[in-house]
Amino acid sequence: MQLEQTQTTSNETVLSIDSLHVEYSTPGSNVRAVRDVSLDVARGETHGIAGESGSGKSTLALAILQYLGDNGSITSGTVQFNGTDLQELSESELRSLRGNDIAHVAQDAKSSLNPSLSVGEQVAETIQAHQDVSRSEAHQQAIEMLREVDIPDPEYNADQYPHELSGGQQQRVLIAMALSCSPELLILDEPTTGLDVTTQSKIVELIQDLKDEYETTIVLITHNLEIIAQITDRVSIMYAGELMEQGDVYSIFDDPSNPYTQGLLAATPEIGSDKAPTAIPGQIPDLTDLDDGCTFADRCAFATEECRTGSIAMETVADDHETRCRRWEAAVEDPIQPKRGTYDRASAGGELLSATGLRKIFDEPSTVGTLFEDTSFERFFDLEPPVKAVNDVDITVRESETVGLVGESGSGKSTLGRTLLSLLEPTEGTVTFRGDDVGEFDSSEMREFYSECQIVFQNPHSSLNPRKTIGQIIERPLRMFTDADAEARTNRVVELLEQVDLGPEYVRRYPHELSGGEKQRVAIARAFAPNPSFIVLDEPVSALDVSVQANILDLLSDLRAEYGTTYLLISHDLSVISAICDRIMIMYLGEIVESGRRDDIFEPPYHPYTRALLSSIPNLDPHKESSPILLEGDVPSMRNTPNGCSFHTRCPQKIGSVCEESCPEVEPTGEGESSEHGIACHLDEDEMSTAIEGLHNDADG
């Protein structure tokens, strides 16, 4: 992987952007989405563009293709492709350039494919737009392209519609479409965002293979710095529409010379290190109303008065390394460092909540209940097997500990969290709280239970009622679960806001006036309102940018240190989990396949699935190469979970028929029964511990 990073780059410039400015006109104001961006990409280069959302990455990509919709336009600057000024091209010249010379893979594969055309036809359409071939030839070529991007059964899949494919496959189709006319330049906009890590590593692998095969120049946009570190040659860091830093990948990661870049790096969690992700305070400025001086000044630790005047120019740090900062020398001198050491911990006490043999099955055939529900006719006729979302799970959570629950999307994590809180009724099994069976609670005990156990949801935008003020939102649980009078409640609301670092002025604001991070703080304040002992945090940071993510993790850890609150932290992101959890459980298809203390999970022996997950997380250091274990296929449907070990259809270490026939129990590892580390796998411990030849996909292989 590393070897290729600089080899194929030549001196010939394919793309040259010079002081580009792009604006969107909106009613009443102009969004200055891209300002003064200059960028050269050489033939064969993979150029990474990173930055948090709203920094103008997608806009830049669309500006290259001269496609900014109805309200966007390039207000100054040039975009040259092989020496041609693209703004000079006519509509028909642009049409033959797009897809043929420059291809674009849009953010969000699902919405970027036409839902009512088969994917084969959509690929063939690109071919027909640029080549003089018959319909059937184009279709044949489309099938070949789908094969190239490792679509499992191209002939069959070509006739399928986008919704019939998984997210990873949809992304592959888009890539097939983009490469079908062998473009010179390929622009990929967040090609792995929203995909699980195991799928992500396969897409990254694919992009690299195809790049070599098609000798394409790539512009890769992503907010994921690890991917940037792993596969790009040169990097541009964008912030609020401007380029903050640019240079070759090693100089950016080894000697970041812009406070923003340093901040982003410090905020990115790294697995297997003692790094405590450190947030960048504040938020991206309003692009319709920009002050003089540095756009980053409000959030920058190095900012002085001089930063707030005039316009800040790019300065040269070294050969092929530029930064937009007046004080970069100070920043290089004493760079922002992430905190080290794990968060403050209270020590775990006795058992708080536990479940045994817990199952949650959806869609159980119930003819009467579904008779009048139009869309549920499959259920009406019992055509589909039920979804086993939680399948025989045992879990114990002790007082004041933080348990992480990890798994890919659709593995049943949220269902498990909700079933534990009695927000969903378990199909089988019991949940006990402080030793009492929750199923036996009468209504007042249940009320008590609901006030002791709270939940914070993934999407802060939808979990807060848009018509209520922040004050009302936080007050609600106080009303429901405490006897406090109006005055006491008001005081408590202010106090809670203060605890999540929001001022009393927020009481009267509405959710839409808040940023994503602020909303999540409000959701956390609401959860803490009735003084709960247990909180389920369901993907609390996955909708947030990495700079804000660290902030919320800090807050959660401060609160738990203060109140000794127990958390169940649900996430698909192992690095987030590793940053704050004491114990970790790995979930696959509704089952817990491995559980143990944090260090048990990150060190051998590994469950084969855990091993694959861990290997899939790319490394933030461009000198260290990642070698992901690429799992075959997609996660099977929960309606048809495999017999035996549920992982056997994808397991690289599968032993044989025993895996297909018998379902492994969770067995303690090491010194036997007392061990907290349990793995459900038929392999013996040695096999789960030693590195496996030929399993990792080697850089030169």
Add this chain to the structure above:
Amino acid sequence: MKITDFHLYLLKRLSYLVLTMFLVSAIVFASTIILPGNAAVLILGRSADENSVAALEKKLGLDQPWYEQYFDWVGGLFTGDAGTSLVRQEPVIDIVVPRLFTSLQLAVFTLLVVMVIGISAGVLSALKRDTIVDRIISGVAYVGVSLPEFVTGTLLILLLAGPVFNVFPASGFVPLSEGIVPYLSHMILPVATLTLLITAYVLRQTRTEIIEVLQSDYVRTARLKGVSRRRVLYKHVLRNGLLPTITVLALNFGWMMGSLVVVEEIFAISGLGRLVVFAIQNRDLPLLQFVVLVIAGAYAFANLGADLLYGYLDPRISYGGEE
């Protein structure tokens, strides 16, 4: 999609249809019983003596308990006997069927015109969004929808069938068998009245939907892979943008059945609408019951047709089976 899944779906929809019709029949029956006035008295006149009223009631089955009347009626429907009109003394079916045919011609004709005008104007508005063309189209449509049908109908008659331009006949209906020209010239004004009323809905729906599709990510993808504007319009925009219009058309078909009452009255067309008025005025219960049932049935079938068409055209709708 497996054939069987689709068949099951169809079976389910048809059973819903039967259930709906059953409910409608019960409601229709119940409300006609509640209607004030004794049918026998109405027929015989107020001066009739008690004995002849009783005799007629017995003959009409009105002396039976309501549930027996109901089951007799429903049972009759299954054997093709919807009863006898009290006033006309002919089988109800013989009265209704030719008028149904007339009304359907009006409705289908209108629907076709609405489809052509509504969709093309809607697409045009969407493509020329916020330009003068868009505003004019919206303005005209708005006027059309805000005038009630008796106003538009009367205005059209005054304008085109009377003192100003005497181009079209003001009333009546001529079957196609008497020649295409008289047929069409009688159709034009009533169809125009209904069209003015309904087009706005279709247009607005089409416009909104097309605009949304034009701004969708997949249209951008198509443009960015170098597909021409024209092809993007036909292949990507229209296909997805017009799907929901099908549902709106079906809904309008239902509303139209209601508007027919007024329009047929204005243009003196003997269709179902007028028949309803006639049956109510004359307390002709068997006739009324059956006409209302037929109108409800037409509505239900239109919706079923629309759903099936929608399902056929939209691959995201599956009828079950494997994901």
